[in-house]
Amino acid sequence: MTSIVKPRIDKHLRRNKLGLTVRDYEGVMSTLCAGCGHDSVTAAFVQAFHEMNLEPHRAAKVSGIGCSSKTTAYFLGQSSGINSVHGRMPSVATGAAAVNPELYYIGVSGDGDSLSIGIGQFAHAIRRNLNMLYCIENNGVYGLTKGQFSASADIGxxxxxxxxxxxxxxxxxxxxLSLGATFVARGFSGDKKQLVPLMKAALAHKGFALIDIVSPCVTFNDHAGSTKSYAHTYEYYHPVIHADFVPEEAEITAEYQDGGAITVPMHHGGNVTLRKLDRDYDPRDRDQAFQLLRTRExxxxxxxxxxxxxxxxxxGDMNRLPDAPLNQMDYAKLCPGSAKLAEIMKGYS
Structure with a gap:
């Protein structure tokens, strides 16, 4: 099926500070199955970028192979994007981020793409603390090849x-968490109210930000007996905290119960305001996060x-990479000549 462009009808839509509507953050029409959770994730990306007043062309989308990896065509149509080899998306993102740190890097992957063939690449992107938002659209099956179990499928x-x-x-x-990721979250495609602020916080985070998104496959994994169906997720869905993203430049007032909220400073001018269900839970405590996940497993x-x-x-900071993109540097600086090369080689003699 060939993707087609959505009709531009935006006369009455709200415009953000850049004068753009949500239509400016969309891509081509989706070719996924009707009701697929991945389309809800796409809508969350569109809303997050629009509300953060980010220019669409400042995003770079990278993906591997799979139903989830197709979705990069469905949002931010004015941005750069590439479908890489199956499981190898983190390598492409690493190279791109090394030469142009000014872009917002968004990796969209699936449970098969990241946890089977690509698990090594996934691990090293975390180890390097690559500055990107990495979304796993997790449905527990291989949707493109008729619904075989993936590595995230639960026992039974x-x-x-x-x-x-x-x-x-x-x-x-x-x-x-075990590999040392600096931002770890889980969302559900059926709860955009929570997913959008999580995406905003991840985009503002400087480092590797993982959002594992339970995203049901309506064709092969939305039946009785599946633990990644809409019915199962809604029944056992438990938000650990209420999350919101508060831009630094906007004054937002709200009433909070005493001791019921924690504000975590973010890079790029913003905060994540978290309302706890359990007042003892602190998202900066890695050991507590492990314990919480284990006890509720x-x-x-x-x-x-x-x-x-x-x-x-x-x-970028660890490797002392330049802040300016390589395509903005003078040729003389990028290629200093044979004399400079000879000087460098003397240090190895």
Whole structure:
């Protein structure tokens, strides 16, 4: 099926500070199945960028192969984007971020793309603290190849045609925490009210920001017996915290219960204001995040900002990379000549 461009009807739509409507942040028409959770994630991206007043062309979208990886065509049509090799998206994002740190890098992947063939690439992007928003649209199956179990399928979950999964799942949230990710969150495609502020916070975070998004596959994994169906997720859905994103330049007032909220400073001018269900929970405590996930494992789908660390340098700072994009540097600086090369080589003699 060929993608087509959406009709431009935006006369009565609200414009942001750049004078843009949500239509300016959309892409081509989706070719996914009607009701697919991935389309809700796309809508959340559109809303987050529009509300943050970010220019669409300042985004760079990278993806691998799979239903989720197709979705980069469905939002931010004026931005750069590339579908890379299956499981190799983090390498492309690493190279792009190294030469142009001024862009917002958005990686869209699936549970198969990230937790099977691409798990090594996923791990090293976290290890490097690559400055990007990495979304896993997690549905527990391989949708493009007729619904086989993926590495995130829970033990005992039943496939559409009756097969029962007997292998333990890989939880991307626990994996990211163990590898030292500096921003770890989980969302649900059916709760855009929570997902949009999580995306805003992740875009403002300087470093690797993972959002694992439970995104049901309506064709192969939305039936009784599936633990990643709409019905199951709604039944066991448990938001750990209420999240909101507060831009630095806008004054927002709200009433909070005493001791019921925590504000985490963010880079690029903003804060994430978190309302706790449990007043003892602190998203800056990595050990507590592990304990919370372990104690609720198998009983509830925990969502929200589970962990954040704003103290670690990102890949650019660690490697002392220049702030200016390489395409903005003079040729003489990029290629200093044979004399400079000879001077460098003397240091190895």
């Amino acid at each position: 979950t039943r496939a559409k045609y009756g097969e029962v999964n007997e292998q333990p799942p890989i939880d991307p949230v626990l994996l990211a 198998g009983s509830e789908v925990l969502t929200g900002l589970l962990y954040i660390d704003e103290t670690r340098p990102d890949m």
